[in-house]
Amino acid sequence: MSHHKLEVKDLRFSYPDNHEAVKGMSFCIHHGESVGIIGANGAGKSTLLMLLMGVLFPSQGEVCVGDIHVTKKTLPMIRQRLGMVFQDPDDQLFMNTVYDDVAFGPRNYKLDEKEVEKRVLHALEVVGIPHLKDRAPFKLSGGEKRAAAIASVLSMQPDILIMDEPTAALDPKSRRRVMELLRSFSHTKIVTSHDLDMIYEMCDRTIVIKKGEIAADGVTSEILVNAELMDACGLEVPLALQNCPVCGSKK
Ligand SMILES: Nc1ncnc2c1ncn2[C@@H]1O[C@H](COP(=O)(O)OP(=O)(O)OP(=O)(O)O)[C@@H](O)[C@H]1O
Helix, strand or coil: CHHHCEEEEEEEEECCCCCEEEEEEEEEECCCCEEEEECCCCCCHHHHHHHHHCCCCCCEEEEEECCEECCCCCHHHHHHHEEEECCCHHHCCCCCCHHHHHHHHHHHCCCCHHHHHHHHHHHHHHCCCHHHCCCCHHHCCHHHHHHHHHHHHHCCCCCEEEEECCCCCCCHHHHHHHHHHHHCCCCEEEEECCCHHHHHHHCCEEEEEECCEEEEEEEHHHHCCCHHHHHHCCCCCCHHHCCCCCCCCCC
């Protein structure tokens, strides 16, 4: 399904103060892949996600979703294919009820109200919060807010789901729930996180970023146990994989 492919070619981006946060990244993500993007603080992960989503535009290079080049003009089309769950659910939820938040995207695309209702109820069911549909989003717990934010993206039925730190600030039970939920999404997933145990469980492929460049791109289980690589990129082999009798990692 080449129209679901996400391709990044020699991507570069500098902030207005001339700080170059992305320095020539290239990769291609195919339909159905689940890809983790990891790196130390300030490595350039959030900047990369904003370039993928067309929140920022590159100084050089390009992002293509299928055959469509991400530009200001193609953004409405791109936003129908790419859904992003922001790090802070409060950036995503702004209506008076959970229902209206989840309905916001489909209504924005002028779908008829019957279709909107169908999508909203389905998305709420998938994330396990149909009982919260009439509640005010700002009164929900952190885990409930995250579920509502994910539902607000799922109701757009994106081909590619992009998530910035989806498990940040969640208690173990909510974290587990969010992970199960994301695992059930069978389309392409791109996740940035410092939660490397989650990356290990959820992502088959991992791209490591170091100071705006790709330091490694490969099979997650091989990348995360590479103590030398992880150390050079300001990261650590996840505890669960240290001294692993199977892979032999010795950190
Ligand atoms: N608005 C901005 N203006 C100038 N520099 C910025 C701006 N936003 C981010 N940067 C810089 O760009 C680099 C990449 O930042 P980015 O937020 O993409 O990193 P990150 O990998 O997401 O970090 P973290 O894990 O801490 O969220 C950093 O050096 C950061 O200081």
